[in-house]
Amino acid sequence: MNSVLPPDRLTLAQAARLIRARRLSPVELMESCLARIEQFEPHVNAFAAMTAESALAGARHAETEIAGGVWRGPLHGIPVGIKDVIDVSGVPTRAQSRQMEDYVPLRNAASVARWLDAGALSLGKLTTHEFAFGSPDPALPRPPARNPWHTAHFAGGSSSGAAVGVACGMVLGALGSDTAGSVRSPAALCGMSGFKPGRACVNRRGTLALAPSLDALGVIAGSVEDCAMLFLALVEPAVQRAVGVDISGYPQLDAEVRGLRIGVVRNFFDDEPSVNTDCRAAVDAARMIFEDAGYTLTEVSLPPLAQWHAAGMVILLAEAFALHEYWLRTRIDLYGRSFSDAVLLGAAISAADYVHAVQMRRALTVDLDATMGKCDLLLAPIQGGEAPLLGALSQWGFLQRPSYGLPFNLSDNPALSLCCGFGKTGLPLAMQLIGRRGSEGSVLRAGYAYQRRTDWHRRLHLSGKPRSLN
Amino acid sequence: MLLAQRGIAVESLRCRQLVGALTYLERMLEMVRTKRSTNEALVQDLYGGQEDPP
Secondary structure, eight states: OOOOSSSSOOOOHHHHHOOOOOSSSSHHHHHHHHHHHHHHHHHHHHHEEHHHHHHHHHHHHHHHHHHHTOOOOTTTEEEEEETTTBBBBOOOOOOOOOTTTTTTOOOOOOOHHHHHHEEEEEEEEESSSGGOSSSSOTSSSSOBBHOOOOOBBOOOOOSEEEHHHTTTTTSEEEEEEESTTTTHHHHHHTTOEEOOOOGGGSSTTTOOOOOTTTTTEEESSSSSHHHHHHHHHTSSSHHHHHOOOTTTTTTTTOOOTTTOEEEEEHHHHHHOOOOOOEEEEEEOOOOOHHHTTTTTTEOOSSHHHHHHHHHHHHHHHHHHHHHHHHHHOOOOOGGGHHHHHHHGGGGGGGHHHHHHHHHHHHHHHHHHHHHTTTOSEEEEEESSSOOOGGGGOOOOOOHHHHOSHHHHTTTTTEEEEEEEOOTTTSSSEEEEEEEEETOOHHHHHHHHHHHHSGGGHHHHHHHSGGGHHH | HHHHTTTTOHHHHHHHHHHHHHHHHHHHHHHHHTTTTSSSHHOOOOTOOOOSSO
């Protein structure tokens, strides 16, 4: 089988079409991913555990199936990775914590089972922050993932290994979890596309919770089209139909967008921490692309970011403390300091405070819904600029700096982060698109329309390897 | 003391560091409490947030 491009330069969508046409062998694609793992993994630490042998055996099986006329859908024969808080049968779920050292699940998480049934091949578990929270901590079992654009920089979190694995072409798609932006932020800092759907879209059975009322599963890939393919394989047929899917299972993302309105959330760009000039310029340029695509852009405002952050952090810390209180009491030494210090703060939150935060969440969401009644989509920041240096991260940064991702975990709207340029130091810049609840398809279509008119998202893939490692 | 009441043992140096971080959390708690501290909000909450009987 001969593909048009070398396998290590293909997007998931391109690879899927070539595999179906029998112009690319799943074995050839898997071997290309394994070669990239050998080349890059020692520099970027994306994997918590690798399952190369079973992945390669799966690729051989997929090749046989496809040659025999059995094609399971667009993910058949596609190498993927799974964040290490989501169960894969027979592979340890360590969650980057010594608390979980001996835990080997006996069955797949519901999300993983769906991907594997669709023919995806898991290359392993992707590294995270401890229990998907806190910051990189040198005392944890695995070293932190590093940004492939420059390995001295932060890869984002907590689905850091997922973003890095895709950015390096070691996997073509990854499954992550997102409680306060944990899919969208690493995707943003690594120049990838990251999609967090509404919580109810993807079954979370077999996934370690952080804050159950905020947790959602999401996907990271090299493009919005790739994200859509990964997402569609995770959801029920009703959601697939709502997004738009053709008879072969490919997403239908081309649609008439003329007249649809995008509200730019102006105050999120100006509230502390303010967005830097490079990122503002990149988003301003993106606005023109959306207008060119047919969208109408207006400016809107939402309640201040600080209010979203207050309600979200109180809820997150209270729920996380409730989950971990027993281990904090009985074996606190097995936690890293970054995670346990953060979660210990939850002890200071009273039941009344938690209820107040839940009420505030409801009020904020009502305000957001009123704004979304006037717009089809929102455009907001996801990061204030490029990835910071790993050494410049502060342990309490998550409290000091409001997250641009958390508001849409509180409101449960689908949200997508995507690359919209590069900053002065050559690292990616990104923006965030948010849709109405239940309108996952409109978010994906807007992101796809943008990426059809730009090539920011393809730079890493086209270069063949991360620039900092050349 | 909060941690001790819950049976969580943390050495004193670490407790002092946590107290520093608590100031950030206190600001958030203040914001969350203030947001619901008007008479109107209280009455609304006492009625369970419902304007009309179910």
